[in-house]
Amino acid sequence: MLSVKGIEVFYGDLQALRGVSLEVNQGEIVTIVGSNGAGKSTTLMTISGIYKPRRGEIQFHKETIHPYPTAKIVSLGIVQIPEGRQLFPTLTVMENLEMGSQFPKAKQVRKESMEWVFKLFPRLEERKKQLAGTLSGGEQQMLAIGRGLMARPILLMLDEPSLGLSPILVKTIFDIIREINRQGTTILLVEQNVFHSLSLSHRGYVLENGSITMSGTGQDLLKNQHIRQSYLGL
């Protein structure tokens, strides 16, 4: 469904991605793990069209998408829930959700989408009139996911959704991700929480210094000696 082919991305002279290739198939949960600064966020931002690769190609359903503006990529069904959430703090919870569904196809089903989101996150419904900036960290992460779902994504990309959350909330968020996937949305997950994310993934990639160094099923990667040493401290 999504195929990233040898993309190289630069920040000025600094090369952040050195030929990253990966595939995501319909219905999968795929995780990219890697330490801080490896280039995980850059990869997602490039798929979203925020950064443009200097070399390489990104295809979605065989269509070359990397030259498109982000709005077009979102309307094709590739939606990112970014690191740090990037909510609209002075807009209400409802307004944040509405912002997630602004292109015609998503707007038509806005009401149904909102019911879906409120069913996944009853907390958000209780707080729908509240300004997003006044929510707790966990609620903000729920809102970020909800806002992403409002676009009715085909491929949902999440950048470190568990960052800064308590262990209980981390579990809730991962349960929700699994549930969203079970309902038919393909997931590309970026995580430093290697154990949790690989456990629920079909496949995973290891990104180190801007290159993919390893890939395999979630279970295989969890058993791998290098991963156990470098990322799980075992």
Added chain:
Amino acid sequence: MNLNLILQLALSGFLLGGVYSLIALGLSLIFGVMRVINFAHGEMMVWGMYVAYTILLWTGVDPFFSFLVSAIILFILGYLLQRSVVNRILDFPEAMQVLPLVGMAMVFENSARLIWGPDYISPQSKFALSSISLGPLTIDTPRLMAFSIAILITVLVLVFLKKTDMGKSIRAAADNRLGAFLVGTDVNKVYAVCFGIGTACVGSAGGLLVPIMPLSPYIGAPFTLISFIIVILGGMGSLTGAMVGGFIIGVAESIGPEVITNIFHGLGVDLEFPHTMKQVVSFFILIVILILRPQGLFGGKKR
């Protein structure tokens, strides 16, 4: 001290303050969303004045109707200016954003001079000389009209921002530009519309001012300055601040010289504080407010 005179001045300053609020609202909206200061604001207002004046001259339609045309034309000019110039300089350091916009101010000022000539004009509209008396006070009808329409436009702009999808997108893009991109907003279009709304505010204000004050190509710069003062004292980017600030400056400019002259006399100094120096009063208030509240009256929290 002549209390009636002061009250009279305060009233007429308050009415003009409504128009100042609208002007400052435009500047504040643009700054709040794009973090760019429209240094061509006053000059664009002058264009709004000339549009309404030209319509009055050609068709006899009063500026209190044709301000709508000023608003539309200035919306288009603002939209195009954002697309062609402002959008390219958004990520520049602030000092480098100043020059292109000051340059645009010169373009607007000098093109107005080319088209409409350099002279001061005081067009006579229907309402120009009528007034309503209210006890000991009189209210100029044109001022009252300008005030009422300015308030109406302000309310409409606020409702637009609050309720419509485009309005919400504008607020969202102001809150978090990256977030807006990622939910699929055409941020460049939203910015251009926002800039257009800001310049439409100042354009319609220009139309409303035609019956109140003489126009010339050169009165733009002082208005840029005054709207800048209003926005700073209200708190950069705060729409409420811009509106309240408009009234403060409107009243202060109007009563300031008279009050200061009275103070001079009270101190036994035989001096008149000239009306032409009313900007000194505005700056004085700005300085006092900034000393007490460096972030401005409503600054610090957004909107």
